[in-house]
Amino acid sequence: MLRVTLLVAFASMFFFSRLMAQEEDVLNTKISINLQNVTLKRALKELDKHSGFSFSYSESILPLGNKLSLSREEQSLRSVLSTLLNNTEIIYRVYGNQIVLVKAQNEQRATANQSITISGYISDMESGEALLGATVYLPEQNLGVSANVYGFYSLTIKPGKYSLQFASLGYKSEQHHITADQNTVLNITLGADTYQLKEIIVRSSDGNVHVADEEMSAEQLSIEEVKSSPALLGEADVMRTVQFLPGVQTVSEGSTGLYVRGGTWDQTLVQLDEAMIFNPSHLGGLMSIFNPDAVKGLKIYKGNMPANFGGRLSSVLDVRMKDGNNQKFSGSGGIGTLASRLTLEGPLVKNRSSFIVSARRSYLDLLLQLSDDPDVKGNKVFFYDLNTKLNFTFNEKNKIFLSGYFGRDRLKLDKTFGVNWGNATGTFRWNHVFNKRLFLNTTMLYSNFDLNYLLNDGGSNNLQWKSKLRSTAVKFDFNHYLNNRRIVDFGYHIIYHHFLPITVTPINERSIIQPFSLEQNDAIEQALYLDSDHTISDKLSLTYGLRLTRFQNVGPGEILQYEKDQPKTLLNVVDTLNYDKLETIKAFHGIEPRIGLRWLWNAKTSIKASYNRTKQYIHVLSSAATGLPNDRWMPSGPHIKPQVSDQVAMGYFRNFMDNAIESSVEAYYKWMSNQVDFSPETDVLLSRYPEIGLLSGKAWSYGLEFAIHKRTGRTTGRINYTWSKAFRRIDGINGGRKYHPIYDRRHDASLVVSHKLSKRVSISANWIFASGRAISLPVGKYEIGGEVVVQYDPFNRNTDRLPDYHRLDLALELRGKNKKNKKWNGHWNFSLYNAYFRKNPLGVRFRNVINNDLNISEDDPNVKVETKEFKGVFVSLFHFVPSVSYSFKF
């Protein structure tokens, strides 16, 4: 026992004395070095290797190009350094056994009372990709900050010795010991977590950010998590993965729409590199438009949205595209069951500029071509995506990005029917660092969605439909890191929404269709915001912000004036007003406050609460709850009021097992006004005056969300459970009584697990359970004109439930050998969607069943009708869908 104590004492003395080693001792250390015609960077690396001291510096301060030679035997480090740094502006200082090189002009020693700032970018070691949402954590101070979406961080601290822990999900974390006594630029690169079993045990963790951060009702997902999940038809899908999260509901299979905390799909703002996406779906909702190879990461906000987001009521899905590898040329791709993809990326100028091009195309139609049946052969159904991005780093302070997305769906049946739609977006971004604490992102955005529709019965019934929506925006977003207790974000956005006229034209002269065009109004949306993140004490921190919005519904257009307090019908029109282009028809103003607080109980536990008001000024005109490409959008104006939502949420956050497991419970209550619906006889698509038939009312929802997330170790995964209720009350629907919207579900649970069996083999599984969504079941039937018609209770809408939804998905991933010098790296993914053949009904429809055979169409004239029974039928999709995909990197 005594021996042990002595040993410990001896050891601590040794370390103690080592730490106290004087600067002089270090500089007097004798070293031998021989360098011939090398750069300073190389020289410093050699020195690092041979001297036993570690050198810290930002590469940007090193002069480029200058080659030097130096040969010294048993010289003092001081003499070697002064020779090396001769003719440069670099000076050095010694902290313990660490030598820090800085630019001479930065040398402003801070006094003990002053604060100093450490700032820089955090990026991927291999590719140079900025790591969005990476974190910097100071364990001694229990202080952490997150990098912004461009990987920039700024940390203001008192001078002293610190160990900084840099971390990002899926990366090995790095510890940096620094003695902070002056403003420092510290650019960090992190290496990706490799599949070495030993290392997996001590996987990265970003400390207790989950608990300590003010953020709640938000979730960040890495693209690796999306990719490791079992995929439908071999296509990893961003939005399907998001649907597992608590508080995010789906209507059902075949729909990528997100229904967040009782909101509708169009109340979620979907952004790709900050450009708004009107309809983020392929194949009518089966897939989302995000090519996983081109996506870096994503984040969803279900409430308590930062003030720089706005314009939609319920949530924000912020998807970020990869910047492109600025270290080396590389490629990746995959061959799947439904689609194939290829991505190329590489530096234009190493470390400074890079590009990425990523393409994806489905080939269902190519399979159809193989068919012998000429009926099948002539059809087309496919989609494609193209993502491109360029970025340039001019210097430490200026970076620009140019990115674009272009995607399209085409469906063509025979010569009779054709439809194609797609999004196109463009983003220009300029990141500018004014100083260590002030960061500006300037963005110019363009987003376009168009739909073309063609119908030709070979006779006089032929037409072509075109509709188009376009948004252009300029945004200025500042991050101001005032001090370690306060970050202020502020900015100004202006968006021009251009709703192009819907046009219908005949295809040929036989057509009886009268060409017509449906003029729509445009809109200008402006926002000024300020968001403050304020640490009041060790325990308490506050976030508060305000978004001021101004929305102008502008011409061109024709607006009907109706008699006051009378129903809006053409009979009650008293006047017609005509507006010129850009003339303001009606202006709205909005004050959207938000406040959040976090009480840090201890390092593992916190309580958070928030309130948030949001407004939405553009609306989908539809009485259906699922999104379709032909949905019509319309700005708020004289007859459509802006939608308003208020949400309060409270959460309990707790980490376990040294932050390896994160858990939370959140409760929310949300109430929304001016929700849009339509009377059933309104032809929303073609109506010149959609306000005739417009119904509006309130919606509210509340729920409890439980989440457990294990992020590190061989087994990772999530367990989520949501209990929720959603209601609507619309005058003119359900007799003005409250009812559940169709996406209302009481219970929603998911289990997402991934386990690494070995370096090369991993398995994953999803199990989803959702209690049945709300539906209206008929209460009877009757006959009209010989047709059997089901009868509904007009005062009990959606009081019934579909059967529970559940399914299991499995995936097996096999990786190729990861050898050092092997460039090609491939892996196989075998997925099984709905492994136990569950038939999950989308809905119930009613029809005549002929001869007891569901496959017989009652329209078929060739069938001899023996029995004809009127029956309810469940419609379901995807019972047991296996798929294989091969992905590669080079």
Place this chain on the structure above:
Amino acid sequence: MKLRSSIFLIVCLSFFTSCEDLTDIAFPANTPVLVIEGIITDQDHLNTVRLSTTTDVNDIVHSKPVSNASVKLSNGAGDEEVLSHTENGFYRIEEIIGEIGETYTLEVSYQGQEYLATSTMLPVSDIDTITYRFKENSLIDYEGYYISFSAPKSRKDQVNYYRWLLYKNDTLLSGKADIFVSTDEFISSLKDLELDVPFQKNDTVTLEMYSLDKSAYDYYLTLSTLITSDGGFFSPVPQNPTSNISNGALGIFSASAVSSRKIVIE
């Protein structure tokens, strides 16, 4: 309408799935509601009112006829007629003759409840031509002869609403997935309009064209939406058609002018 089921079929086949199964869901018990289907035309053989009540969803009988209601029809001129029950819930209009431009009111009294509906008879144009063409079996069409017709707009410079009925060898075609109703708001004329029903050789086809007023059009349009509903997934939540009858009765009362043409497929 083969097109719709074809799209569905392609999706199903593509993803190796069967798509439909009979439901095992228990439907709520029915509380009978009165259904009124009344029509008065400018032709003498088409003027009836049928009354029935709703039945359970799984009942073998689709509707139960009502024979003991009091039914009264009146026009703007003050003429009144009490209709008497003939059989199977049908009440025959004998005295009041349909005239274009006239507004008719139907009053039904049943089990102590009063139901009221009005409809205006708008003019309908004559069918100028009727032809047919043969189409081969394809993804979109069943093999057969398809009828097309031409007619001028019923009223120029005004929006008109139409309903078409097809008879095959004097039997009304019903139970079809589509109800043919349309507005001429977006078309220049009713020229070479093809109806999506295949006929066979030697069929005698009768086409009737009815004028509708706006509320009758709204009814048939929402009825068609309901009949073709997928149960509220992509389509709106299914609900009863917008009726022009008061007090919660289901159905329609429509005054229509009718023109017709007959053709034999040879």
